[in-house]
Amino acid sequence: xxxxxxxxxxxxxxxxxxxxxxxxxxxxxxxxxxxxxxxxxxxxxxxxxxxxxxxxxxxxxxxxxxxxxxxxxxxxxxxxxxxxxxxxxxxxxxxxxxxxxxxxxxxxxxxxxxxxxxxxxxxxxxxxxxxxxxxxxxxxxxxxxxxxxxxxxxxxxxxxxxxxxxxxxxxxxxxxxxxxxxxxxxxxxxxxxxxxxxxxxxxxxxxxxxxxxxxxxxxxxxxxxxxxxxxxxxxxxxxxxxxxxxxxxxxxxxxxxxxxxxxxxxxxxxxxxxxxxxxxxxxxxxxxxxxxxxxxxxxxxxxxxxxxxxxxxxxxxx
Amino acid sequence: xxxxxxxxxxxxxxxxxxxxxxxxxxxxxxxxxxxxxxxxxxxxxxxxxxxxxxxxxxxxxxxxxxxxxxxxxxxxxxxxxxxxxxxxxxxxxxxxxxxxxxxxxxxxxxxxxxxxxxxxxxxxxxxxxxxxxxxxxxxxxxxxxxxxxxxxxxxxxxxxxxxxxxxxxxxxxxxxxxxxxxxxxxxxxxxxxxxxxxxxxxxxxxxxxxxxxxxxxxxxxxxxxxxxxxxxxxxxxxxxxxxxxxxxxxxxxxxxxxxxxxxxxxxxxxxxxxxx
Numbered sequence: 001x002x003x004x005x006x007x008x009x010x011x012x013x014x015x016x017x018x019x020x021x022x023x024x025x026x027x028x029x030x031x032x033x034x035x036x037x038x039x040x041x042x043x044x045x046x047x048x049x050x051x052x053x054x055x056x057x058x059x060x061x062x063x064x065x066x067x068x069x070x071x072x073x074x075x076x077x078x079x080x081x082x083x084x085x086x087x088x089x090x091x092x093x094x095x096x097x098x099x100x101x102x103x104x105x106x107x108x109x110x111x112x113x114x115x116x117x118x119x120x121x122x123x124x125x126x127x128x129x130x131x132x133x134x135x136x137x138x139x140x141x142x143x144x145x146x147x148x149x150x151x152x153x154x155x156x157x158x159x160x161x162x163x164x165x166x167x168x169x170x171x172x173x174x175x176x177x178x179x180x181x182x183x184x185x186x187x188x189x190x191x192x193x194x195x196x197x198x199x200x201x202x203x204x205x206x207x208x209x210x211x212x213x214x215x216x217x218x219x220x221x222x223x224x225x226x227x228x229x230x231x232x233x234x235x236x237x238x239x240x241x242x243x244x245x246x247x248x249x250x251x252x253x254x255x256x257x258x259x260x261x262x263x264x265x266x267x268x269x270x271x272x273x274x275x276x277x278x279x280x281x282x283x284x285x286x287x288x289x290x291x292x293x294x295x296x297x298x299x300x301x302x303x304x305x306x307x308x309x310x311x312x313x314x315x316x317x318x
Numbered sequence: 319x320x321x322x323x324x325x326x327x328x329x330x331x332x333x334x335x336x337x338x339x340x341x342x343x344x345x346x347x348x349x350x351x352x353x354x355x356x357x358x359x360x361x362x363x364x365x366x367x368x369x370x371x372x373x374x375x376x377x378x379x380x381x382x383x384x385x386x387x388x389x390x391x392x393x394x395x396x397x398x399x400x401x402x403x404x405x406x407x408x409x410x411x412x413x414x415x416x417x418x419x420x421x422x423x424x425x426x427x428x429x430x431x432x433x434x435x436x437x438x439x440x441x442x443x444x445x446x447x448x449x450x451x452x453x454x455x456x457x458x459x460x461x462x463x464x465x466x467x468x469x470x471x472x473x474x475x476x477x478x479x480x481x482x483x484x485x486x487x488x489x490x491x492x493x494x495x496x497x498x499x500x501x502x503x504x505x506x507x508x509x510x511x512x513x514x515x516x517x518x519x520x521x522x523x524x525x526x527x528x529x530x531x532x533x534x535x536x537x538x539x540x541x542x543x544x545x546x547x548x549x550x551x552x553x554x555x556x557x558x559x560x561x562x563x564x565x566x567x568x569x570x571x572x573x574x575x576x577x578x579x580x581x582x583x584x585x586x587x588x589x590x591x592x593x594x
Contacts, residue, residue, distance in 0.1 A: 057501060058500075058501075059497055059500060059501070076500075077497075077500040077501045077503065078501075078503060079501070079502060079503045081501070082501065083497070083501050085494060085497070087494060089494040089495065089497065089498050091495060091498065091513065091516070091517075092592045092593060092594050093516045093517070093519075093590075093592035102498075102502070102512070103502055106502035106503060106504060107502070136592070136593065138592075138593035138594065156502070
């Protein structure tokens, strides 16, 4: 079966600080993304999720493995893969409109000024920034800047959109609003999206599938969790869906314990443990009753996850 | 009642000027001859008074006289202040713009390539601290033209701040902005013009502003050496004429023109500045 995006045996290694060995950030990353799919990646800091995204973008090079998009190997950056960076990366000397137009002009060099402006305006309207188009990024709030950045990425209509923790620097209220705008613009454009996040609720609200990474170094993509909640979703109704907490508990439980246990296990067994380099992530659908997680254990995890919720305000949806 | 800071500052400024000019004026006048002149003074014909710095009133009088007809030309040693300044400005600007062209192009190259940065840096560090006038004999020997040598001296003194600032500005353009250019598949030329140049422009302009200041400092000394025309020559010529009133007047004019050049560059800097 042919996948839209196929990542095979991807690894990133750096020379270790003492100069002798090599430090493996992640290895044997195998996963696929289908056309039109919204996939989130969750993992602790240092597991190499941003590196994976940069490799997909063509901004970084893998130490091993290949990325194939639409039957072609990814080599170097391309307009077919749009990127939204965590720090917005707007050009501060251009107005909001010109930042979007910058992308549009690069994508369609043959367009005249009027076409460029009209196309840019359409996407600025989709992120509700019609009234701020002439302001420079320094005159915009963090949320508005990230909206401009999202508009720029969607306006170039890439085949794959890469979002690197786009809401990481925003407060919870702003984040909630822009998440819904992102859903809206995604519904309209039917983009394929690959997004990195730290926020479990954000991942459930937005994605079709969540890839879970174990802790680095030697991180792996361990699980591919299906988010079986029908669309369209919104922040109010999604939490009342019967599967919501089953999914949420599964993700939180992975982040709290299994992400570390799996890495520790791999480290204990050392190099001689024959991990299959072609191993695909375990496919999990927590919404199903018999998902392999014992009921009792699930209840215990629920209690624990709720305690964590109190301690970790950033992971709760606003 | 003066509330605005600017208004108050203006008043204090004028006060300082009045006090300064007043003291200068009083001290410039010879004390009234209360006693009979000594024999020596009689022999010198009262020359002691001549050694005093001329009073501001004389300088102002000279300024009005010179500025009312700044462009007269009555032979090689008697030209209006406007003509002398125009010669100096012409030399400064031609040397300066040639330097800007070379410095910005080379600065881009050096800033974009870590290899060039490292390999050319030692030469820049050695050449930069050389006093521009030290080049003068060599320039005169090679170019064999005093006019062009003066321009060359301006070129060589104004190139370094622009070169170093351009290289630094280009090298420290934020990686994110370069990545924006890369993900949009911009050609190297378009990246240079639409991302790196605007990003580095404030730093480049700062270098240009330092350079024009240095160039204006150096032209006075260079023209004293080269002679013929220009404000530097004018100052030296009036010194030889023992016309200190004109010397003081031309010193003030050098200051005023230097300030105007700096203001022009600062206005351009304001155009390209951006807030992160």
